[in-house]
Amino acid sequence: xxxxxxxxxxxxxxxxxxxxxxxxxxxxxxxxxxxxxxxxxxxxxxxxxxxxxxxxxxxxxxxxxxxxxxxxxxxxxxxxxxxxxxxxxxxxxxxxxxxxxxxxxxxxxxxxxxxxxxxxxxxxxxxxxxxxxxxxxxxxxxxxxxxxxxxxxxxxxxxxxxxxxxxxxxxxxxxxxxxxxxxxxxxxxxxxxxxxxxxxxxxxxxxxxxxxxxxxxxxxxxxxxxxxxxxxxxxxxxxxxxxxxxxxxxxxxxxxxxxxxxxxxxxxxxxxxxxxxxxxxxxxxxxxxxxxxxxxxxxxxxxxxxxxxxxxxxxxxxxxxxxxxxxxxxxxxxxxxxxxxxxxxxxxxxxxxxxxxxxxxxxxxxxxxxxxxxxxxxxxxxxxxxxxxxxxxxxxxxxxxxxxxxxxxxxxxxxxxxxxxxxxxxxxxxxxxxxxxxxxxxxxxxxxxxxxxxxxxxxxxxxxxxxxxxxxxxxxxxxxxxxxxxxxxxxxxxxxxxxxxxxxxxxxxxxxxxxxxxxxxxxxxxxxxxxxxxxxxxxxxxxxxxxxxxxxxxxxxxxxxxxxxxxxxxxxxxxxxxxx
Amino acid sequence: xxxxxxxxxxxxxxxxxxxxxxxxxxxxxxxxxxxxxxxxxxxxxxxxxxxxxxxxxxxxxxxxxxxxxxxxxxxxxxxxxxxxxxxxxxxxxxxxxxxxxxxxxxxxxxxxxxxxxxxxxxxxxxxxxxxxxxxxxxxxxxxxxxxxxxxxxxxxxxxxxxxxxxxxxxxxxxxxxxxxxxxxxxxxxxxxxxxxxxxxxxxxxxxxxxxxxxxxxxxxxxxxxxxxxxxxxxxxxxxxxxxxxxxxxxxxxxxx
Numbered sequence: 153x154x155x156x157x158x159x160x161x162x163x164x165x166x167x168x169x170x171x172x173x174x175x176x177x178x179x180x181x182x183x184x185x186x187x188x189x190x191x192x193x194x195x196x197x198x199x200x201x202x203x204x205x206x207x208x209x210x211x212x213x214x215x216x217x218x219x220x221x222x223x224x225x226x227x228x229x230x231x232x233x234x235x236x237x238x239x240x241x242x243x244x245x246x247x248x249x250x251x252x253x254x255x256x257x258x259x260x261x262x263x264x265x266x267x268x269x270x271x272x273x274x275x276x277x278x279x280x281x282x283x284x285x286x287x288x289x290x291x292x293x294x295x296x297x298x299x300x301x302x303x304x305x306x307x308x309x310x311x312x313x314x315x316x317x318x319x320x321x322x323x324x325x326x327x328x329x330x331x332x333x334x335x336x337x338x339x340x341x342x343x344x345x346x347x348x349x350x351x352x353x354x355x356x357x358x359x360x361x362x363x364x365x366x367x368x369x370x371x372x373x374x375x376x377x378x379x380x381x382x383x384x385x386x387x388x389x390x391x392x393x394x395x396x397x398x399x400x401x402x403x404x405x406x407x408x409x410x411x412x413x414x415x416x417x418x419x420x421x422x423x424x425x426x427x428x429x430x431x432x433x434x435x436x437x438x439x440x441x442x443x444x445x446x447x448x449x450x451x452x453x454x455x456x457x458x459x460x461x462x463x464x465x466x467x468x469x470x471x472x473x474x475x476x477x478x479x480x481x482x483x484x485x486x487x488x489x490x491x492x493x494x495x496x497x498x499x500x501x502x503x504x505x506x507x508x509x510x511x512x513x514x515x516x517x518x519x520x521x522x523x524x525x526x527x528x529x530x531x532x533x534x535x536x537x538x539x540x541x542x543x544x545x546x547x548x549x550x551x552x553x554x555x556x557x558x559x560x561x562x563x564x565x566x567x568x569x570x571x572x573x574x575x576x577x578x579x580x581x582x583x584x585x586x587x588x589x590x591x592x593x594x595x596x597x598x599x600x601x602x603x604x605x606x607x608x609x610x611x612x613x614x615x616x617x618x619x620x621x622x623x624x625x626x627x628x629x630x631x632x633x634x635x636x637x638x639x640x641x642x643x644x645x646x647x648x649x650x651x652x653x654x655x656x657x658x659x660x661x662x663x664x665x666x667x668x669x670x671x672x673x674x675x676x677x678x679x680x681x682x683x684x685x686x687x688x689x690x691x692x693x694x695x696x697x698x699x700x701x702x703x704x705x706x707x708x709x710x711x712x713x714x715x716x717x718x719x720x721x722x723x724x725x726x727x728x729x730x731x732x
Numbered sequence: 733x734x735x736x737x738x739x740x741x742x743x744x745x746x747x748x749x750x751x752x753x754x755x756x757x758x759x760x761x762x763x764x765x766x767x768x769x770x771x772x773x774x775x776x777x778x779x780x781x782x783x784x785x786x787x788x789x790x791x792x793x794x795x796x797x798x799x800x801x802x803x804x805x806x807x808x809x810x811x812x813x814x815x816x817x818x819x820x821x822x823x824x825x826x827x828x829x830x831x832x833x834x835x836x837x838x839x840x841x842x843x844x845x846x847x848x849x850x851x852x853x854x855x856x857x858x859x860x861x862x863x864x865x866x867x868x869x870x871x872x873x874x875x876x877x878x879x880x881x882x883x884x885x886x887x888x889x890x891x892x893x894x895x896x897x898x899x900x901x902x903x904x905x906x907x908x909x910x911x912x913x914x915x916x917x918x919x920x921x922x923x924x925x926x927x928x929x930x931x932x933x934x935x936x937x938x939x940x941x942x943x944x945x946x947x948x949x950x951x952x953x954x955x956x957x958x959x960x961x962x963x964x965x966x967x968x969x970x971x972x973x974x975x976x977x978x979x980x981x982x983x984x985x986x987x988x
Contacts, residue, residue: 189859191902192805192813249883252873254891254898254934261885286898292812293898304872311859334852363807395748399810452748480810483829485747486784492744599796642800645767648853651800 153338153579158183159566161328161343162559163315163370166193167291167551168530169349170298172559173307176347179563183341184307185330187314187365187653190299194351194363195551198291199477200404201283202248202548203271204241208262209281214238216274217282221546222725224270224433225504225539226680226690228383228698230721233511233535237546237553244552245284253297255286256473266473267407270433270543270732279407279431283545288402288474294548313339314653315369316582318346318377318526319575325525326572329582333653336646338579338586344569345525345562348374348507348515349555352531355657356665357500357614358606361393361400365657370532372660374507375667379517380700382534382718383505384664385672386681388542389615391437393499394484395457401477401496403544405460406430408473412441413459413493414449420458425732432732435541435681438498438615452495459493498615504542504681505671506534508700508718513558519700519718525565525572529558536698539720540680589655594638598655601632601639605658605665608632613669618686619676625669633662663703663711670713671699692727696720754780757837759790761802762844764851772851776840783833787843788816791827804855811967814903818855819844824905824965846908848917862904865920869928869946874939890935897930897975899968906962906972918951922962922972925953929975932988940988944979953980 160176162169165186176182186193205212217238222229245263249255255263265281273280286293302309310330317329319340327342350370354362375381391412392401406412412430414420424440425432432440441458450456462470462478467490470478478489487494506528508516513527530551537550605628612625636659643651677691678684697717704714757779764772777794788806795802804827805815811829818827821835821842835841849857900923907913907921928947932940947953953976962972982988 188807188813188815189863192807192815194808194813196901197808197810197812246883250873250875250879252931252934252936254894255883257886257888257891259888261887261890263883287895289812289899292901296898296900300872303867304870363813364809365807397810457748476812483811483831485743487741487743487747492741492747495744495748597796598800643803645765645801647765647767648803648856650803651795 153340155340155342156183157342157571159343160345160347160562161185161341162347162349163328164348164350164532165190165309166349166351166530167195167294167298167548168555169347170302171552171555172347172349172529172562174298174301174305175556175559176563177305177307180566182308183310185310185313185315185328185341187312187333187369189311190302190309191295193295194366196292196295197361197363197400198294198548199288199400199402200268200407201266201285201290201545202245202294202552203268203282203545204245204284204549205238205282206242206245206263206265206284208258209265211273212280212282214241216272216280217241219275219725220271221537221543222539223276223730224543225541226730227696227727228536228539228679228720230536231723231725232721233537235723236511237537237549240553241549244549244556248294248297248552251297251301253286253293255284266404267431268544269403269406269431269437270428272428276427279428283404283407285404287472288404288476291548315373316585316656318373319578320377320523321572321575323523324572325523326574327578329579331582331586333648336649338583340574340578342571342574344566344571345527347513347558347562348528348532349530350532352503353661353664354500356605356609356661356668358610359393359396359398359497360500361390361398362500367657368660368664369657370528371506372663375663375703378702379515379523380508380702380716381505381667382508382698382700383536384503384667384701385675385699386504386540387500387668388434388502388504388681389438389498390501391434391441391498392460392496394480395495395497397484398499399480399484400499400501401460401480401494402474403434405462405474405477408469409465411461412437413461414444415451415455416449420444428732433541433543436732439683441498442615457495457497460496461493462489463491463493502542502547503531504534504538504540506532509533509535511535511557512561513554514561519716525569527558527562529554540682586652589641589652590644592640594640596635596639598639598641598658601636602658602661605629605632605661609665613672615683617672617682617684619673622669622673626673629662629666629669633666636662667701667713671701671715674715675699696727752782752784755783755837757781757790757832758840759794760840760842763854765801765853781832781837783831783837785832786828787820787830787832787835787841788827790832803853812901814901817846817903817905817908819846824909826903826905826967829967846904848908848914849904859904861917862907862921862923865924866902866927869920869924869943870939871927871931873931873934873937874942875936876938884936886935893935894930894933896970897926899970900926900930901968903967905965905967909961909965911959911961912955912957916951916955919955920947920952922976925976925979926970926972929979932979932982944983947979948983953983
């Protein structure tokens with residue numbers, strides 16, 4: 153076991169982690185730990201853009217953006233946080249441009265902007281051009297630009313180091329424990345400040361836009377150390393994933409004029425969202441798609457998908473603005489999007505919930521108190537700027553605004569704080585977990601349990617939910633957790649043991665799936681991405697509050713989920729009925 | 733505004749037909765695990781596959797259903813993250829962007845690690861020399877003077893000038909397909925030059941002279957023998973050889 157000492161340790165090297173690292177490296181001795189290589193992170197899969205009220209192409213202002221964000225989140229957004237995000241969005245985009253990001257440009261050479269779902273002029277009057285973009289690879293360009301600037305600032309990366317535990321001593325952050333994939337060695341990183349920026353949890357679902365690696369590692373570590381997870385029942389299903397594969401096709405396709413059609417060729421979104429139509433928020437579009445499918449208006453032999461139609465757009469526009477997603481349609485479906493509509497279905501995309509933080513990125517251990525020295529930013533965190541449903545582009549904004557804030561705050565804390573003494577035998581828990589898995593002679597397979605988890609989550613905890621399906625999901629997940637105790641792996645080696653890695657990741661997914669379905673079962677209302685057919689309306693009296701889920705460990709080692717609730721911060725906007 | 737359904741092409745019908753006949757495919761994989769055996773060995777795996785599935789799906793099936801020790805890198809599974817470059821039937825490709833039907837599944841499909849970088853286990857290679865070459869070309873915007881308050885202006889034409897090389901995902905498919913790189917580990921390799929190009933031809937950048945001097949080195953662009961392997965290998969369709977030629981020309985003319 154090796155012990156390292158850094159002022160600040162950042163866990164994860166996607167957009168949020170690297171944005172934090174650029175700040176903290178200039179202010180404190182920083183290490184970035186990532187289970188991948190930085191440029192493999194899933195920020196790179198984001199396509200359509202990053203919204204900011206630059207008003208480069210038409211009138212806009214950050215207050216309209218804030219309103220759209222609050223409304224998009226079905227009023228579960230903490231409005232003070234949304235206001236900060238939308239106000240700082242403008243500088244966040246300009247900072248990226250100055251770092252070198254090659255945005256698409258207007259005729260005047262300014263950053264170009266396009267329409268995006270849920271983003272409107274003057275509180276919902278009409279769609280507005282707010283999304284700053286680089287063709288349909290904005291996330292790729294953000295990830296590359298941040299990595300380039302990390303190189304410039306000499307950020308110290310530990311690649312393929314998988315963080316498996318958080319060390320807290322006497323209520324304060326002491327460091328993290330990581331497993332080095334290349335060697336199988338355990339490393340303890342003593343740190344004054346730790347920033348979690350490890351991304352989402354999408355792999356608990358079967359049809360998902362998420363990478364294989366998005367297994368909620370940071371959330372699971374925090375949960376097991378007694379920290380709460382906020383609003384985990386709110387999971388976003390992006391309307392346009394490639395049918396059956398789940399690969400993301402950007403909302404920017406509809407921003408450029410693409411249309412959703414059912415088997416009759418009808419532009420059905422006109423019935424569900426008369427003003428914003430195909431650019432209604434994602435939860436609204438995803439529900440509409442499944443409503444069409446349920447009503448027998450789905451496409452294909454089994455009527456289980458609808459079309460994203462781009463055939464009316466000029467090929468030059470597709471080539472210039474949507475080159476990657478049209479390429480995906482050609483590669484994976486063998487169709488030509490110039491002339492064929494693209495078969496799509498909603499795909500599990502984004503966790504609105506996560507580790508609760510305040511606007512400085514400080515992690516909350518309950519409704520009011522922070523853990524000194526612990527920070528989180530990006531999809532792993534819940535500030536909450538996304539509430540019950542995130543607006544398109546606001547994730548790229550979130551990682552830049554709150555990644556930066558967390559990096560600055562962590563380094564400032566590290567500047568004044570002392571190192572907290574490491575607990576006795578700090579790597580023991582992780583070593584025991586790894587040894588147990590490596591030496592297990594059990595009979596269960598990781599792949600089989602993961603498959604069953606994903607199938608149950610898709611069936612029972614997806615776009616439409618009921619008490620009955622969620623009870624089924626709770627029962628399924630708990631049974632799978634039982635079986636996971638008896639899981640065994642084939643690779644017993646130390647070097648690049650990805651068999652072991654996948655087993656650990658599955659353990660994380662199981663714990664987080666349980667939090668999701670237990671939280672969802674208790675929320676007897678419909679709000680944003682959480683739709684209960686048995687409680688189809690929003691209930692502001694009972695549920696205008698954030699869920700705070702804690703994992704409780706009984707004397708016999710078994711765990712259960714305890715739910716608490718936290719008030720929503722409301723400033724300017726009173727809850728209204730949500731129409732698009 | 734309801735419009736009639738667009739005509740169904742044969743391709744769309746094929747894409748939507750749920751039932752595909754599964755075929756038997758042999759994957760011949762070059763395995764290497766120094767913890768077990770000092771030399772690499774070829775191992776055959778038989779799978780029942782939908783020919784429209786990805787080679788990465790096949791690797792996952794082997795790992796999940798047959799042999800958990802098979803080791804490779806993967807993440808996004810749709811050609812964006814650059815984790816899974818490998819030699820498939822002797823050609824560098826991304827496993828997640830290659831469909832089984834496109835690599836002649838009637839015969840055994842061979843899979844091995846990319847060349848020119850040390851193999852650490854099975855399909856995993858040491859990426860550090862690759863990223864070091866990337867870092868050596870100063871892959872970040874270099875500007876002088878005060879920053880503007882708003883964004884720097886850039887015409888659509890100037891933006892287009894380096895568009896192709898911004899697509900790079902650092903997968904190493906190009907660099908590890910280059911015969912010069914195989915024989916000379918000191919050579920920067922195509923990927924590093926592509927990333928230098930991305931900045932040299934960015935109208936906002938003022939570091940081109942420095943980068944060109946670095947690439948004027950003995951191990952720089954002049955080692956390129958224009959074999960076009962890199963352009964053929966690039967899963968993002970970047971005209972890599974053309975980019976290298978443009979850098980060479982810039983070195984001669986000092987115009988960029």
